[in-house]
Amino acid sequence: MSAQPTQTAPNLVNIEVDGKPIQVPKGSMIIEATDKAGIPIPRFCYHRKLPIAASCRQCLVEVEMGGRPMPKPQPACATPVAEGMKVLTRSDKALHAQRNVMEFLLINHPMDCPVCDQGGECELQDMALGYGRSVSRFTERKRTIADEDIGPLVATEMTRCIHCTRCVRFISEIAGTYEFGSMDRGDRHVIxxxxxxxxxxxxxGNIIDVCPVGALTNKPFQFKARAWELIAKPSIAWHDALGSNLWLHTRRGEVLRTVPRDNEAVNECWLSDRDRYSHQGMYAADRIGAPEVKRNGQWQATSWEDALECAGAALKKAPGSELGILLHPATSNEEGDLLMRMARGLGSAHVDHRLRQLDFADNAVAQPFALPVAEVEQVRAALLVGCDLRYEMPLLNHRLHQAAKKGAKIYAVNPAHFDFNYALAGEAVVAPQALVNALLALAKAAVAAGANAPAALADAISAARSDEGNDAAIAALKQAVSAQGRAVVILGEAAATHPQASWLRAIARFIADATGAGYDELPVGANAVGLARLGVVPGNGGLDAQAMLAQPRKSYLLYGVEPPHDFADGNAALKALHGADQVVAFSAYASAALREVADVILPIALLPEIDATLVNVDGLAQGVAAGAKAPGQARPGWKVLRALGGALQLAGFEFDDLAGLRDGIADRAAAPRSGLAARASAGGITRLATWPIYRSDAVLRRATALNAHPLNRAPAVRLNGDEARRLGLDSDGPVRVADVQLPLVIDAAVPDGTAWIEAAQDLTATLPPYGASITLSKA
Incomplete structure (x- = not known):
């Protein structure tokens, strides 16, 4: 019988690598084929997530086509595969080329491995061991490069740079900010x-990871430890609801640095600076390491037994109807469920984690994304509503940035001109009080395109005014879906925390349904989706977070909450807490404001220090084991709650370990309701309050390097020039808002009728909340 021909899929080609036949996709580069086959090829400039540069030439290999060898070695990273190609990665010709390239790369390298932070995990070290010479043949003086100060996060030692341009390509193609580049040529070439x-x-911070040498290193980690001293513990990020996967690098239980852990569906191989450097805040001066009780107006450190007895007595002093329980939206599933058990045991229905929410008309809670994170990169059109995506969820913005590079049309309706790193196809920038009307105009365009308006919105949509820009946005969303593509409507934190968020949410959902786009609402808090799934919200007759402050309780239990910074209305929070008879705080920090209002502080561990479960924006429950040690006598929150619940003899606290706790956890998903807030017209100047990227929780507010970063802007009143002139203000003097003096910054990104004053700053945390009418005057 004659031999049968080999069948090859139409999108595959047959090649041979070092005598091994393999099939690889058409259009692949040789290095991609060998990586999939497990055949190593040395490289420096190549990175699977970055555009090809072919600048280092370390991956030179011998290639044969049609039985004839190519005259020169070819760069494996830039040579596409072809049918019948033969590749030799270890031939004499290939090895000779690779060793010669290594010799050239080391001509000017300072060879300062003993003092380099990259020592022990350096690609150049590894490659030099395999492909370098023991003695250099070059005797010329090595060149030196002056270092640049590029900020508080990344340290530079550019004499070590081998000009692979990975950092340049990352900053331009992934970060999209074009801040790094190559200058000059030859021996004057610098990055x-x-x-x-x-x-x-x-x-x-990702340029540290992609740098194959020690030219770019972690500045806060500089000279702290060597790579072999560190223990890597898998963990997850907890400053937004993406849940980026990461490694905690610890020594003797202390987190010294954080690096990304690959997960293509969540964070790929990247990590935002917020998640990379926040660990500094874990070791702030006001981190509390022992239980404390206030007696006769004085704080005293005490034993756990005494502190739990005082806490139990305080919680039982008032009836359950007078107890309010407020917890941070980054609280884990285990801790959230125990707080609900405690609330039931004490007879309280007043439990909430939605501290930054102002509008509860629809009882909204965080929901998983309709369009998963991994698919956002494939959208052909997107609408951003009240969304500063770069700073609210940086790695989701990265996905949208990649979609924009492929031609996606992105539209925005925002209360300020936010700084996107891609061009918008259309943008409406209006004052906060006009945001609903601007979105209604888009909804009217959707109705004109054939959609049926829901009854609750019909009159408002009918009264709205639309224009050609709105028609274009709706058409782009519909066209993206009809062309078998994807589209998404993203509701950001500036909309979810808006005083009329129920309107924005309902209209955005209608637009998504009318166009066939996915609806993704950014959760406010790292575990807001998990806490909503467990029903950690008010029970029947219970008060929500804002109502608990407007109708003060006699007792409060604060869990992981730092007043006033974590509240939408910090002044109302302080007023309610000051007026309470007793406040029991579970906290990692003892800030001055917390000491003023609390009666008992029970020190709890932070997420990297506990076993916990968080649910991300895709509804993925991610478990994490403790990777670091809590300081002093601080304990995991679930252990403290178990001890307190046991001391109070409450039901549901009989378990012995974490497994027993998890066995008793059941989903009790909170049900949103249909409802729209009253639309009161605001006059004068309205406050736009957004949470700064590096001040959204207590740990970030204590991370020194992040707080020194330019993105962490100083507190100020931001007005556009015309508005400032109308109010008789100028940038030379401070402005008075309520009882606070702030500098004035003229900012063209702010619309008329708006004062942009960022929240969570020490000077701004107690100002009137987002959407409130404020009076500005010269100080």
Whole structure:
């Protein structure tokens, strides 16, 4: 019988690598084929997530086509495969080329491995061991390069740079900020910022990971430890609801640095600076390591037994109807469920984690994304509503940035001109009080395109005014879906925390349904989706977070909450807590404000220090084991709650370990309701309050390097020039808002009728909340 021909799929080609036949996709580069086959090829400039540069030439291999060898070795990273190609990665010709390239790369390298932070995990070290010479044949003096100060996060030692341009390609193609580049040629060739400025990207720390040498290193970690001293513990990020996967690098239980852990569906191989550097805040001066009780107005450190007895007595002093339980939206599933058990045991229906929410008309809670994170990169059109996506969820913005590079049309309706790193196809920037009307105009365009308006919105949509820009946005969303593509409507934190968020949410959902787009609402809090799934919200007759402050309780239990910074209305929070008879605080920190209002502080561990479960924006429950040690006598929150619940003899606290606790956890998903807030017209100047990227929780507010970063702007009143002139203000003097003096910044990004004053700053945390009418005057 004659031999049968080999069948090859139409999108595959047959090649041979070092005598091994393999099939690889058409259009692949040789290095991609060998990586999939497990055949190593040395490289420096190549990175699977970055555009090909072919600048280092370390991956030179011998290639044969049609039985004839190519005259020169070819770069494996830039040579596409072809049918019948033969590749030799270990031939004499290939090895000779690779060793010669290594010798050239080391001509000017300082060879300072003993003092380099990259020592022990350096690609150049590894490659030099395999492909380098023991003695250099070059005797010329090595060149030196002056270092640039590019900010508080990344340290530079550019004499070590081998010009692979990975950092340049990352900053331009992934971060999208074009802050790094190559300058000059030959022996004057340098990598750096063009005008000697800080790198201000929210993803800048990733250039440390992609750098194959010690030219770019982690500045806060500098000279702290060697790679072999560190223990890597898998963990997850907890400053937004994406749940990026990461490694905690610890020594003797202390987190010294954080690096990304690959997960293509969540964070790929990247990590935002917020998640990379926040660990500094874990070791702040006001981290509390022992239980404390206030007696006769004085704080005293005490034993756990005494502190739990005092806490139990305080919680039982008032009836359950007078107890309010407020917890941070990053609280884990285990702790959230125990707090609900405690609330039931004490007879309280007043439990809430939605501290930054102002509008509860629809009882909204965080929901998983309709369009998963991994698919956002494939959208052909997107609508952003009240969304500063770069700073609210940096790695989701990265996905949208990649979609924009492929031609996606992105539209925005925002209360300020936010700084996107891609061009918008259309944008409406209106004052906060006009945001609902601007979105209604888009909804009217959707109705004109054939959609049926829901009854609750019909009159408002009918009264709205639309224009050609709105028609274009609706058409782009519909066209993206009809062309077998994807589209998404993303509701951001500036909309979810808006005083009329129920309107924005309902209209955005209608637009998504009318166009066939996915509806993704950014959760406010790292575990807001998990806490909503467990029903950690008010029970029947219970008060929500804002109502608990407007109708003060006699007792409060605060869990992981730092007043006033974590509240939408910090002044109302302080007023309610000051007026309470007793306040029991479970906290990792003892801030001055917390000491003023609390009666008992029970020190709890932070997420990297506990076993916990968090649910991300895709509804994925991610478990994490303790990777670091809590300081002093601080304990995991679930253990403290178990001890307190046991001391109070409450039902549901009989378990012995974490497994027993998890066995008793059941989903009790909170049910949203249909409802719309009253639309009161606001006059004068309205406050726009957004949470700064590096001040959204207590740990970030204590991370020194992040707080020194330019993205962490100083507190100020931001007005556009015309508005400032109308109010008789100028940038030379401070402005008075309520009882606070703030500098004035003229900012063209702010619309008329708006004062942009960021929240969570020490000076701004107690100002009137988002959407409130404020009076500005010269100080």
């Amino acid at each position: 750096g910022t063009y005008i000697g400025k800080n790198v201000e990207s929210e993803l800048s």
